[in-house]
Amino acid sequence: MKRLDVYDPAMCCSTGVCGPQVDPALVRFAADLKWLQEQGVEVRRFNLSQNPAAFVENELVRAALTEKGEAALPLLVTEGKVAASAHYPARAELAGWFGLNGGPSSLFTPAVRELVAIGAAVAANCEPCLRYHVRAAKELGVSTPDMASAVEMAAKVKDVPHQAILKLAARLTLENAETASEPGKVQAGDAPSPVSGPKL
Numbered sequence: 001m002k003r004l005d006v007y008d009p010a011m012c013c014s015t016g017v018c019g020p021q022v023d024p025a026l027v028r029f030a031a032d033l034k035w036l037q038e039q040g041v042e043v044r045r046f047n048l049s050q051n052p053a054a055f056v057e058n059e060l061v062r063a064a065l066t067e068k069g070e071a072a073l074p075l076l077v078t079e080g081k082v083a084a085s086a087h088y089p090a091r092a093e094l095a096g097w098f099g100l101n102g103g104p105s106s107l108f109t110p111a112v113r114e115l116v117a118i119g120a121a122v123a124a125n126c127e128p129c130l131r132y133h134v135r136a137a138k139e140l141g142v143s144t145p146d147m148a149s150a151v152e153m154a155a156k157v158k159d160v161p162h163q164a165i166l167k168l169a170a171r172l173t174l175e176n177a178e179t180a181s182e183p184g185k186v187q188a189g190d191a192p193s194p195v196s197g198p199k200l
Contacts, residue, residue: 002078002098003042006033007061009073010049027109029088039100048073111140118147119154 008014015030033043046054048070055061060082064072068086076084083089083097095101114137121129137147 001040001042003044004033004036004083004094004097005058005077006043006045007055007058007073007075007077008045008047009070011047012049014045014047024109025088027111028090031109032091032094035091036094036098036100039098041098041100111137111142114140114142115146115150118150119157122151122154123158 015026033045037043048055055065058077060077060080061075064075064082064085072085074084074086074088075082076089078097084093114133117133118130118137121127121133134147
């Protein structure tokens, strides 16, 4: 099985969503590694602060750290060679190493997913949903202006059918009023009573 070993610099997590600010490069890279795994590539990640022994055990990594220090990280190793150093490669580059068709990286990041969910919660009038997804978005580092934009967009979308039904109601009301004002126009409920014939 093809394998990729990723040696990350010291960090609290490799997802890119921990800490006060989201690191979009790490979020993208995590999604790309997941895609690699789905294509059958074994992926292993080592964090310098959590797995220091792995950095010492690998000769390539140890040599890179001796020469450049932590500036060499992240370090990506495959087939016994250093494939990339000091940066997180794009999906197309990763795919090329394993003869895969990379295609475009997904723009539907966890942060975008929560913004969409916030808009959906507003449109559905779901208060628990809104509270949950706002909290989740904050944990991902989504800014208040971005969340406000999602709410504003949802409100506009939600208002479209509301305005449409008001226009329909106004049109129907106007039509009824015009019909009632036409002379000789018989309205429902205004039909004359049947004329009784002469009694025999």
